[in-house]
Amino acid sequence: MQEQVPDRELESYLAALSPEGDAETTGSGRRFAQGDVLQVRLPGIASEQLKELAAHRGLPPMALAQEWVLQRLEWEAQQLHQHYR
Numbered sequence: 001m002q003e004q005v006p007d008r009e010l011e012s013y014l015a016a017l018s019p020e021g022d023a024e025t026t027g028s029g030r031r032f033a034q035g036d037v038l039q040v041r042l043p044g045i046a047s048e049q050l051k052e053l054a055a056h057r058g059l060p061p062m063a064l065a066q067e068w069v070l071q072r073l074e075w076e077a078q079q080l081h082q083h084y085r
Contacts, residue, residue, distance in 0.1 A: 009062075047061075
């Protein structure tokens with residue numbers, strides 16, 4: 001079984017995105033967002049596509065992926081709400 005290694009680059013990026021007022025610090029002074037950090041493994045082709053699209057938009061790949069996930073979650077919530085009306 002392979003051990004899960006924290007993605008320090010992602011943690012650092014998310015910490016940089018979080019507003020100062022929402023940031024918390026660890027004992028070492030590192031900031032971290034109030035959200036969860038999730039790892040997503042993509043097939044190589046999908047990873048390359050994400051990198052290319054992100055570069056085209058001038059964004060880091062993780063920012064584009066986060067944007068897409070948040071958009072999809074909002075859409076799914078709307079669909080669920082409409083279904084139970």
